[in-house]
Every structure is written in structure tokens, then in C-alpha cells.
Amino acid sequence: MDNYTTTATTIAILFALLIPIQTQAQEVLLNTDTGWNVEVSGAFPVFLVTSNTNNYSSNDENQVATRIMSGFNPANITFSVHAPTQNGINVSGVFQINNHLQGSSIQNDGLFESRIADIIIAGDFGTFNVGKGFGIFNSSSIADAGSGLGVGRFGGPDAANATLGRIGTGYTYANFNPRITYTTPDMGDFILKIGLINPEKPGGTGNRSATIETATPRIEGQANYLFNFYSGSAEFWASGLYQQVNVVVQDYSYNFSGWELGSKLNIGDFVLQGSYSQTKSIGADGLIGLNISGGSGLDQANIDGTQWYGEATYDFGDIILGASYGEGSQQQGSSPVGSAPDITNKLTMAFARFTMTDNLQLMLELQDFRSEAQANYQAVILGTQLTF
Numbered sequence: 001m002d003n004y005t006t007t008a009t010t011i012a013i014l015f016a017l018l019i020p021i022q023t024q025a026q027e028v029l030l031n032t033d034t035g036w037n038v039e040v041s042g043a044f045p046v047f048l049v050t051s052n053t054n055n056y057s058s059n060d061e062n063q064v065a066t067r068i069m070s071g072f073n074p075a076n077i078t079f080s081v082h083a084p085t086q087n088g089i090n091v092s093g094v095f096q097i098n099n100h101l102q103g104s105s106i107q108n109d110g111l112f113e114s115r116i117a118d119i120i121i122a123g124d125f126g127t128f129n130v131g132k133g134f135g136i137f138n139s140s141s142i143a144d145a146g147s148g149l150g151v152g153r154f155g156g157p158d159a160a161n162a163t164l165g166r167i168g169t170g171y172t173y174a175n176f177n178p179r180i181t182y183t184t185p186d187m188g189d190f191i192l193k194i195g196l197i198n199p200e201k202p203g204g205t206g207n208r209s210a211t212i213e214t215a216t217p218r219i220e221g222q223a224n225y226l227f228n229f230y231s232g233s234a235e236f237w238a239s240g241l242y243q244q245v246n247v248v249v250q251d252y253s254y255n256f257s258g259w260e261l262g263s264k265l266n267i268g269d270f271v272l273q274g275s276y277s278q279t280k281s282i283g284a285d286g287l288i289g290l291n292i293s294g295g296s297g298l299d300q301a302n303i304d305g306t307q308w309y310g311e312a313t314y315d316f317g318d319i320i321l322g323a324s325y326g327e328g329s330q331q332q333g334s335s336p337v338g339s340a341p342d343i344t345n346k347l348t349m350a351f352a353r354f355t356m357t358d359n360l361q362l363m364l365e366l367q368d369f370r371s372e373a374q375a376n377y378q379a380v381i382l383g384t385q386l387t388f
Contacts, residue, residue, distance in 0.1 A: 035084030040388075042077035045070065046101065047150075047363075047383035053157050054376040065157030070101045071383060072152050072165035078116070094118045094133075100161040115176040127183040129195075135174030136181065136195050136220035137241040138307075141262050141275035142171055145313045146324045146351045150365045151381050153347055155374070168286040169347035169369070170309030170326030172258065172279060175288070179217075189228070194221040199243050200256065200289030202297030211249045218243035218256065218288075232266040237275075243288075245281075247298065252336045254301045256281045256288055274310035284330040284343040284373065299338030305330045320353040345371040361385045 030038040049067050056063040078096040096116035118131040142148060147165035154163040167173045181195030199214035222239035243256040262275030282288055283300040286307055290297050309326025329344040347369050354362040365381035 037082050039080040039082070040077065041080075042075075043073065043385055043387045044075045045073060045149075045383060045385040046075075047071050047365075047381050049151060049154070049159075049379055049381045051154075051157050051377050051379040056157065056375050056377075063157050067158065068101065069151075069154075069159060070162045071150055072147055072163050073149070074101075074162045075099045076115070088123050090120075090122045092120045092122075094120065124185065126185045129179070129181045129183070132176060132178045133181075134176055135179065135197055136193055136222045137174060137239045137258060138171040138260055138275070138277060139174045139222065139239070140224060140235075140237045140264075141260065141277075141309075142166075142174060144170070144273060144309070144311050144324065145271070145320065145322050145353070146311055146349050146365070149353065149361075149385070150349075150351055150363055150383065151379075152349070152367070153345070153369055154379075156377075166309055166324075166326050166347065168284055168307075168328040169345045170286075170324075170328065171260075171275060171307050172277065172282055172286040172288065172305075189226040191224045192221070193223075194219070197241075197243075199245075200297075202245060202289040202301075211247060213246040213248055214243070215246070216244060231268060234266070235264040237262045239277075241288075245289075245301075247301075247337050250336050252301075254281055254335065254337075258282060258305075269315040271313045271315070272311070273313075274308070276308040277306070279305040279307070283340060284328045284345050286328050299340045300330070301335040301337050303330050303333035303340045318355050321351075322353075323348075323350045325349070341372075343371070343373045345369070345374070356384075359387055361387065 047069055049069055051065050053063045053065070055061070076096055076098045078094060080092060080094050082092040094116055096114060098113050098115050116133050118129055118133045121128040121130070142165070144166060146152070151163045152165035153167065153169050177198045179195050179197040181193060183193045184191055196217040197220050199216070199218050201212050201214050203212050218241060220239070220241045222237060224235060224237045227234045239260045241256065241258050244253060245255065246253045258277055258279035260275055260277035264271065264273040281301050281303065282305050283291060283303060284305060285291060291300060307328045309324055311322060311324035313320055313322035325348050327344060327346050330340060330342065332342045333340055347367060350366045352364045356362050361384065363383040363385065365383070367379050370376045
């Protein structure tokens with residue numbers, strides 16, 4: 001029995017010995033006599049990840065690693081402040097602080113950031129979000145049960161910071177950007193959201209950024225429709241995005257664009273969810289204007305990308321079991337500012353979620369990742385999350 005199999009078996013045995021009970025998360029509330037109130041909520045996920053990365057060591061042998069790390073969601077605490085309702089308008093503010101567990105050989109240097117700093121203005125007219133928060137395109141697809149609460153794809157045995165979930169193996173990352181969005185009120189189970197998002201700038205900041213112009217924000221939109229029936233519900237959504245990029249020195253312009261269709265079917269305790277999207281200038285990694293495998297992001301100009309995944313879960317009350325499979329791919333292409341090869345990323349996952357107490361979950365994840373651009377690996381993951 002090799003090191004990876006021994007370690008993975010140990011984790012699985014430890015996981016099986018724990019007996020779960022039904023739970024429900026709580027929030028910390030503070031109300032004032034003047035009508036203001038404050039809510040504090042958060043989640044602290046921590047994962048023990050044992051991975052076997054193929055041909056990764058300098059002698060081309062597999063590298064087995066066990067790391068304690070963040071998941072797709074880093075640790076976070078969220079403060080929500082609600083003002084008294086005036087003139088039929090509800091105004092609130094949301095601020096979130098996030099902390100990442102770091103990788104190997106990095107001590108006392110966890111990354112702190114703020115992913116959300118949002119003003120929310122709501123009334124009969126709908127809801128405006130002004131500030132920094134989650135994007136729109138692919139946002140419903142990211143709410144999958146497996147990678148959304150777990151780890152999903154990660155970048156090798158010494159991965160640091162938050163992981164990728166199904167970014168690049170199922171969907172494009174909606175990301176947390178400064179934006180202004182509008183959401184319609186509920187119109188008979190139909191909701192429409194549209195927004196202006198800070199544009200992504202390939203090549204980043206600094207001297208190189210002077211060669212790139214992004215004159216207008218990115219436009220993103222999504223429509224959701226929820227249909228209820230006797231034994232469950234069905235949700236359908238469609239989303240899209242568009243942004244222009246001008247490469248000054250080459251006098252060349254191109255755009256980020258994409259469309260998506262997704263659905264979620266609930267029948268009793270069984271849930272089936274999936275989505276399919278096609279993009280332009282967004283590569284297999286599912287990151288707008290970025291490239292995990294190297295390059296400035298300009299090399300992906302005008303290449304065609306595809307993301308899709310399917311997931312099935314069953315809720316036994318205190319245990320949720322599920323499995324999913326997804327791919328992210330790009331077609332070979334070239335432009336005046338770069339070229340990109342054919343790449344396909346594939347991620348297979350099986351997972352379990354156990355509720356231990358009202359505020360504590362235990363999570364098990366088994367995965368197999370294969371890619372033409374990143375080292376293949378297999379992983380056994382045991383996690384726990386405090387939620388309040």
C-alpha cells in the first residue's frame with residue numbers, strides 16, 4: 001500500500017466514525033430602539049487535503065502531499081447594517097472580511113481581503129446594489145452543492161489561498177468586483193438582474209496596462225424562473241456578458257462575451273443541477289482576462305471556450321450525498337496579440353455533507369482532476385465548517 005493510499009484510507013476511516021445529527025445555522029443579531037439593526041454572520045471552513053499529483057516531482061514521479069487549507073470559500077465574517085424603512089425604501093450595507101489559509105512554508109501570512117462592500121437600496125421598484133460584490137454571469141451555476149461548499153479544483157500539492165471550485169471545470173468565475181446592479185422585484189417567480197461591472201484588463205496594472213484600454217464597464221445580465229409543482233420545483237436561468245478590449249499598440253480590438261443556460265430540478269430530497277455556457281476570449285480556466293497556465297490573458301483573444309457540468313444530490317436529512325462531473329475547454333486559436341492551444345480540464349467529484357451540531361458541518365470529498373495544461377491529480381479531502 002503506497003503513502004497516498006494509506007493516508008487516504010486513514011482519513012476515510014476517521015470520517016466514517018463520526019455520527020452526525022440535524023443542524024441549523026444561527027445569526028448574531030443586534031437591534032436598537034431607533035429601528036436600526038445589525039446582523040453578524042460567517043463561516044470558517046478548514047480542509048485536510050491529501051493529493052496524489054501525477055509526474056509532479058523533479059524525477060517525474062508522483063508527489064503525495066497532505067495540506068491544511070482553505071476551500072472554495074475562504075473563512076469569512078459578514079456585517080449587515082439595516083437602516084429604518086423610510087418612504088417605502090429599505091437601505092442596508094454589507095461588509096465582508098475574508099481570510100485565506102496559506103500553503104506550505106508560509107507562516108503567519110494568511111491573506112486578508114474584503115470581497116463585499118455593498119450598499120443595498122430596495123423597495124417596490126426592485127433592488128439596487130452599489131459597491132463591491134458578486135458578479136452576475138454564471139452566478140446561479142456557482143451555487144452547486146459539491147464545490148460550492150467544498151474544495152473542487154486546486155493548483156497542485158502546495159496550493160494556497162482559496163481554491164477554484166468548478167471554475168474552469170464547469171463555469172466561468174463571477175468574481176467579486178466593484179459594480180452597480182439592478183434586480184427586478186419578483187414578477188410571478190421571474191427575476192431579472194442586470195449590471196455594470198468593472199472591466200477586466202488583460203495584462204494587469206503597471207506599465208503594460210498603458211497598452212490596454214477598457215473604455216466601458218462589462219455588461220452582465222441574468223434571468224431566473226422558478227416553477228413549483230406538487231412534488232418539488234424547477235428553476236431555469238439564462239445569463240450573458242459583454243466587454244470590449246482595445247490593444248493600443250496593435251490597434252486591435254476584441255471582446256469578452258458569453259451566454260449560459262442552466263437548470264435545477266428538486267423532486268423531494270433529490271436535486272439535479274447543471275449548466276452549459278459558451279464564451280469568447282475566456283479560456284478553459286474560466287477566468288475573465290486571466291490565464292492560470294501563464295500569459296497575460298491577451299493570448300486568449302477571440303478563442304472559443306466552453307464550460308459545463310452536471311450534479312446530482314440526495315438529502316437524507318442529516319446527510320447529503322452527491323456526485324458531479326464537469327469540463328472546461330478552449331479551442332486552439334490565434335490573433336494579432338497572441339495564440340492559445342486546445343485545452344480541456346475535467347473534474348469528477350463525489351462528496352458527502354454531515355451536520356454535526358447546529359453550527360458545525362463535516363465534509364468529505366473525493367476527486368479526480370485531469371487537464372492538458374495542469375498536472376493531473378487525485379485527492380481525498382476531509383473538511384469541517386463552523387457557520388453562524
